[in-house]
Amino acid sequence: MTVTFHRFRADSGRAVADPHLQKVLENATGNFREGRARMLADVPDADQLRDQLKAIRSATLSRLADHLETFERNAAAAGAILHWAKDADDACRLVIEIARQHGVTLAVKSKSMASEEIHLNHALQEAGVTPVETDLGEWIIQLAGDPPAHIIVPAIHVTRYEVAELFSRELGRPIPGDDIPGLTAVARQTLREKFLAAGMGLSGVNVAVAETGSIVLVTNEGNGRMVTGAPPVHVAIMGIEKIVPTWQDAAVWLSLLARSATGQPLSIYTTAITGPARPEDPDGPREVHIILLDNGRSRLLGTPYEEILQCIRCGACLNVCPVYREAGGHSYGSPYSGPIGAVLTPLIFGLEKYEALPHASSLCGACLDVCPARIDLPRMLLALRAEEVEKRILPWYERIPERVAAWGLGHARLYRLAAGLLRVFSRPLVKGYATRWPRRLNPAGERDLPALAKRSFREMWKDL
Amino acid sequence: MTAQPKRVALLVTCLVDQIMPEVGVAAVKLLRRAGCTVDFPTDQTCCGQPFFNSGFRPEAARLAKRAIDIFEEYDAVVLPSGSCTGMIRVEYPHLFEGDSRWHERAQRLADKTFELTEFLVHQVHWQPQAAPKAPRVTYHDSCHMNRVLHMRREPRSLLTAAGCEIVEMRESDRCCGFGGLFSIRMPQVSNAMTADKLRQAIETGTDMLVSVDPGCLMQMRGMIKDGSVRVEHVAVVLEELTR
Numbered sequence: 001m002t003v004t005f006h007r008f009r010a011d012s013g014r015a016v017a018d019p020h021l022q023k024v025l026e027n028a029t030g031n032f033r034e035g036r037a038r039m040l041a042d043v044p045d046a047d048q049l050r051d052q053l054k055a056i057r058s059a060t061l062s063r064l065a066d067h068l069e070t071f072e073r074n075a076a077a078a079g080a081i082l083h084w085a086k087d088a089d090d091a092c093r094l095v096i097e098i099a100r101q102h103g104v105t106l107a108v109k110s111k112s113m114a115s116e117e118i119h120l121n122h123a124l125q126e127a128g129v130t131p132v133e134t135d136l137g138e139w140i141i142q143l144a145g146d147p148p149a150h151i152i153v154p155a156i157h158v159t160r161y162e163v164a165e166l167f168s169r170e171l172g173r174p175i176p177g178d179d180i181p182g183l184t185a186v187a188r189q190t191l192r193e194k195f196l197a198a199g200m201g202l203s204g205v206n207v208a209v210a211e212t213g214s215i216v217l218v219t220n221e222g223n224g225r226m227v228t229g230a231p232p233v234h235v236a237i238m239g240i241e242k243i244v245p246t247w248q249d250a251a252v253w254l255s256l257l258a259r260s261a262t263g264q265p266l267s268i269y270t271t272a273i274t275g276p277a278r279p280e281d282p283d284g285p286r287e288v289h290i291i292l293l294d295n296g297r298s299r300l301l302g303t304p305y306e307e308i309l310q311c312i313r314c315g316a317c318l319n320v321c322p323v324y325r326e327a328g329g330h331s332y333g334s335p336y337s338g339p340i341g342a343v344l345t346p347l348i349f350g351l352e353k354y355e356a357l358p359h360a361s362s363l364c365g366a367c368l369d370v371c372p373a374r375i376d377l378p379r380m381l382l383a384l385r386a387e388e389v390e391k392r393i394l395p396w397y398e399r400i401p402e403r404v405a406a407w408g409l410g411h412a413r414l415y416r417l418a419a420g421l422l423r424v425f426s427r428p429l430v431k432g433y434a435t436r437w438p439r440r441l442n443p444a445g446e447r448d449l450p451a452l453a454k455r456s457f458r459e460m461w462k463d464l
Numbered sequence: 465m466t467a468q469p470k471r472v473a474l475l476v477t478c479l480v481d482q483i484m485p486e487v488g489v490a491a492v493k494l495l496r497r498a499g500c501t502v503d504f505p506t507d508q509t510c511c512g513q514p515f516f517n518s519g520f521r522p523e524a525a526r527l528a529k530r531a532i533d534i535f536e537e538y539d540a541v542v543l544p545s546g547s548c549t550g551m552i553r554v555e556y557p558h559l560f561e562g563d564s565r566w567h568e569r570a571q572r573l574a575d576k577t578f579e580l581t582e583f584l585v586h587q588v589h590w591q592p593q594a595a596p597k598a599p600r601v602t603y604h605d606s607c608h609m610n611r612v613l614h615m616r617r618e619p620r621s622l623l624t625a626a627g628c629e630i631v632e633m634r635e636s637d638r639c640c641g642f643g644g645l646f647s648i649r650m651p652q653v654s655n656a657m658t659a660d661k662l663r664q665a666i667e668t669g670t671d672m673l674v675s676v677d678p679g680c681l682m683q684m685r686g687m688i689k690d691g692s693v694r695v696e697h698v699a700v701v702l703e704e705l706t707r
Contacts, residue, residue, distance in 0.1 A: 362643025385519030406523035
């Protein structure tokens with residue numbers, strides 16, 4: 001996947017022209033924004049809590065290796081089996097190996113951005129293991145063959161009628177789209193059978209706690225518990241940055257996660273898992289594997305981009321982003337969309353492949369306003385843009401005019417001369433306030449570009 | 465109030481200089497009404513923000529040095545733009561982090577650079593008289609004025625004092641879609657953002673949409689095809705009401 005300027009313009013142009021998508025983006029993000037504001041207002045001092053999360057995140061990252069080792073030791077002591085994955089291929093290979101060891105042909109999955117990042121479903125399918133997403137939204141987009149359109153609500157773009165069509169196709173019988181409880185009942189029934197039949201449960205990790213070697217999962221549908229409890233083997237994939245030293249730290253993380261994400265004080269289910277089932281437990285997995293996924297993360301430590309690893313994946317920045325709200329998630333060509341995606345995607349998958357993303361922002365700063373970890377996303381967008389110029393990733397037809405303009409603006413006489421020439425040559429195109437370009441040639445699209453004033457301020461100044 | 469700055473330099477900004485000079489004229493008149501002596505150093509060009517925002521840091525730094533050279537002799541520098549003020553106040557010192565001499569000069573300039581309404585309210589404590597026939601307006605919180613300079617109250621308080629009734633939009637702080645070269649690089653999204661902003665402004669039923677930033681004005685004016693709402697700079701509105 002590459003997202004060039006041309007491609008982002010084309011995809012976001014389609015999104016902007018899709019009235020249904022525009023409506024759902026506006027409604028869903030609006031509900032989340034309101035929910036978040038209400039929930040944070042409920043906390044005695046939300047700003048202080050955010051400062052606390054920021055401090056925890058940056059302190060943890062500055063000694064990440066130590067905390068990961070503590071986690072590894074404690075998780076292993078609790079009976080979990082740990083694996084380190086350098087990159088996506090490594091992680092997929094590990095999951096497939098575990099599946100083969102246990103003769104798994106069907107795996108149930110709870111929602112995991114890390115697994116989206118490594119395209120695990122695709123790899124499993126190729127290896128003869130059928131993965132079934134059990135988060136309702138993830139299942140819907142799996143049936144549709146779509147990537148997630150939002151970090152928290154992956155199927156934000158799909159209507160209930162489209163869901164009904166997908167379900168009808170999957171189950172081979174007509175299912176009406178006007179009955180939402182009916183649709184969820186169908187999902188519940190179908191997925192329940194999968195939970196019981198699956199040989200393996202796959203999950204992500206919302207946060208890992210080093211002091212006890214535990215992993216924490218939050219879900220709203222309870223599918224996370226089924227995935228990690230019903231099948232005999234549980235494999236969890238966690239980004240190496242999703243760790244805190246203590247449960248006290250985890251409490252800060254969790255108290256901001258659901259509030260920022262969905263406007264809930266906590267998700268309906270918060271599940272802590274420390275190793276596999278004990279001999280005295282009546283059920284639970286016999287084996288728990290934890291795959292620690294690097295995939296470009298450790299490379300960011302100690303760089304100006306380290307701060308991006310403080311993200312807790314709440315999606316609040318998407319909901320306030322005026323660009324995301326128009327362009328939707330798919331325009332970003334990555335499982336990570338919105339402001340976090342615009343920074344994280346080029347850092348993980350390569351800036352040269354995602355040249356447009358650092359520019360998919362008006363630098364309005366709304367993301368920084370809501371980030372529970374106060375990640376300065378605008379600063380990192382600027383740093384990525386500077387890197388594009390240095391590495392000549394920004395196309396030459398953008399670089400050269402900007403350099404020329406900057407040079408010209410360094411000389412007052414050249415500036416006056418250029419403005420004067422533009423004033424004369426644009427005159428035939430000027431109609432009142434605007435310059436009327438032939439529509440197809442207008443770089444601003446639908447928008448009229450302004451005409452230069454008849455007299456500049458510096459000329460008027462002489463008479464003031 | 466401490467000693468009033470005697471010599472105020474107007475950094476008029478490129479957009480005002482070339483596209484909406486009436487904003488500069490209004491700013492000069494307002495500053496004079498507030499008792500300031502205004503100078504316009506004619507060597508000024510651009511603060512460098514478009515280049516900084518596109519990733520051209522050396523180019524931005526060169527233009528910043530130029531602006532520092534030109535403006536550092538004044539008691540205060542005033543801009544009719546929150547965005548360009550943010551560039552000088554916040555980003556200039558950042559640009560010279562490795563260079564203590566320039567960093568110091570950048571910081572000194574940053575400390576005496578003010579957005580127009582901020583300057584009128586906090587530096588010279590100017591209060592307009594309420595005009596008898598002031599319009600009902602809605603105010604657009606431009607992003608850098610709001611989130612970089614953290615100023616929402618200053619323009620509103622001046623408009624209210626001048627007699628305007630302010631009717632708030634649902635999201636007064638939602639970006640208008642400009643974002644400098646973003647508006648040319650990503651025109652579809654940019655224009656859709658503007659259309660949403662204008663829809664909210666029209667919903668307020670006011671006569672006028674007011675902003676402190678020429679970039680936002682240019683952007684929003686470009687998407688109004690039917691003249692349904694007047695988009696105006698705060699300086700022009702205040703100047704008209706306090707004649």
